[in-house]
Amino acid sequence: MHHTDIPRFEEIKGESNKLKLPEILEPDFERENEVSYTLKTQRGETQLKEGRKTATMGYNGSYLGPILKMRKGQTVHIKTENNLSEETTFHWHGLKIPSDVDGGPHSPVEPNQTAQIDFEVNQEAATLWFHPHALGTTAEQVYYGLAGLIYVEDEQTDRLDLPKEYGVNDFPLILQDRNLDENNQLDYERSYNPDGVYGNTLLVNGTLNPYVEVKNEKVRLRLVNGSNARNYQLALNNQARFYQIASDGGFLEEPVEMTSLVLAPGERAEIIIDLEDYPEGETIQLMDGETTVLDIGVKGTTDVKKELPRKLNTIPVRETSDSLPVKKMTLAGMGYMVSIDGKQFDMNRIDMEETQGETAIWEIYNAPDMMGGMAHPFHVHGLQFKIISRDGKTPPLNEQGWKDTVLIEAGETVQLELEFPEKGIFMYHCHILEHEDVGMMGQVEVK
Ligand SMILES: [Cu+2]
Structure with a gap:
């Protein structure tokens, strides 16, 4: 779409x-x-x-x-x-x-x-x-x-001295878009589109137009894109800076200062919003474009001020990069024609082989079509990978931690470094759930 x-x-x-x-x-x-x-x-x-x-x-x-x-x-x-x-x-x-x-x-x-x-x-x-x-x-x-x-x-x-009081300064936010019909019912069939079911109503943890009340302190939001297909571009209404502290699979090395964050289906990001200088009664909104995702009201004050830890994690860096073979993969198509390397999912076919505990490089190209194509969030089971490059360039700081899902734009090539810790047959697929169901999925056998 x-x-x-x-x-x-x-x-x-x-x-x-x-x-x-x-x-x-x-x-x-x-x-x-x-x-x-x-x-x-x-x-x-x-x-x-x-x-x-x-x-x-x-x-x-x-x-x-x-x-x-x-x-x-x-x-x-x-x-x-x-x-x-x-x-x-x-x-x-x-x-x-x-x-x-x-x-x-x-x-x-x-x-x-x-x-x-x-x-x-x-x-x-x-x-x-x-x-x-x-x-x-x-x-x-x-x-x-x-x-x-x-x-x-x-x-x-x-x-780590991070906000961790559940429901006080540490909130999960599961973002989902849904279509509620005139009787308030979800009608999946009526909303169906093979390129993803998008809704006109945003729910956060199943809450319509949600608000929270917090003290004037640092607040941690654990963002989860649980939508079938929609990407979010999150920012604060006053364009204030926030800090991403974790990606899909763990803490980033350091807090990454940002004003806008893209979250694709399947992805998670933990961010810190700093409300220490906000007076009682002030409100701030987490936005997706023009839409309010969460209304945050400052109610009650505290004198406790916290510095964010400078160092959150150590992400190991592989010593050499040129000796490993690069395995290439192509995402293509739209609607019922979506494919990986020209194929759709077959449970009786192994598409890729890897060895347990050995590092592999996957290069994934999202082939555009005459209409331009579409972005696909690519997810691999059974591990956390690292993004080596986007179109040959180092990924942004907030993508330099552990990931299990990566958004690949039409025409873009992304290199991943992966190591499967366990043996068996694992899925890799597009996390637009309708694409996955149509067959934009393959199997890697780890021996
Ligand atoms: Cu897709």
Whole structure:
């Protein structure tokens, strides 16, 4: 879908709602090195907008899901249960885990069935998320509400003096656009477009026109693009600077000062907004273009001032770059014709082979067509990669940390450095969920 065709948001005035916060899921049990959760898909009804409730899907609730907290080094057990009348999967987007627990299309959970998942957390602190990845129905299930967050924590999270009081100065923001019809219902079929279902209503954690009240301090926003297809370009209404501190897979080396941030489907970014010099009663808005994403009001004051840590993380740099073979891949097409290297997904075909623990370079070219083509957010399962270059140039500072999803513009070539920590068959695909369902997806076998 070309940029000019993407539906704009309609402002729904007169309704302002306190930002809904996902609950932090209570473990079934937790010991120092072990935690166990139960996660259930279900149908339900949710008050998304004034008037009639909306028929939705959720995890352990009617819309979206809880936050699963886990620590580096912990063994995690998750009992997954499917209470839908259709198959689903439980995919852990951004976790570095073996393919048999990754929840790709190979691992369906049938209606009224449960599946037990066990893995170890072998990665650093990050804001990750989970969502279905069932063959051909991912987009629709996410659209109706199936998505939730994972907070990985570690010693660095404990040590860094960053805002971390949940719902006080540390807020997750799951950004999703939806079409609510005249009866307040989500009608996926009616909204369907193979180039992505875009909505005219912005929801943040399932909240329409959300606001938060905070003190005059530094506030951390964990941004998650949980939309099927829409990119966001986020900025503050007064053009104030903010600081990105984390990308998809962990903290950046240093806070990156910026005034605008693009977030593609699947991507996460943690930012710090500095409200220390704002007086009581002041408001500031996080915007996507002309649309208010979140209204932030300063209510209550504090004298505590915090310097942001200068050093957040150490991202290892590979010593040599020229000895590795470059594996090339081409994204192409639109609508039902989208492809990777001219092919659409076939579960019985392996498209790429890699070796566990060895560094590989993937060069991904997004071929434009006569109409110009479109940007694709490219996601790889089972690892966190690094972006080496965009059209031969070093990526911007906020893209120099760990990533699992990268937006590739039409005509652009992006080089990634990857290392799969686990063996098995992993997906790579466009994270426009309708493109993924149509078949813009391949399989890499890691031996
Ligand atoms: Cu795509």
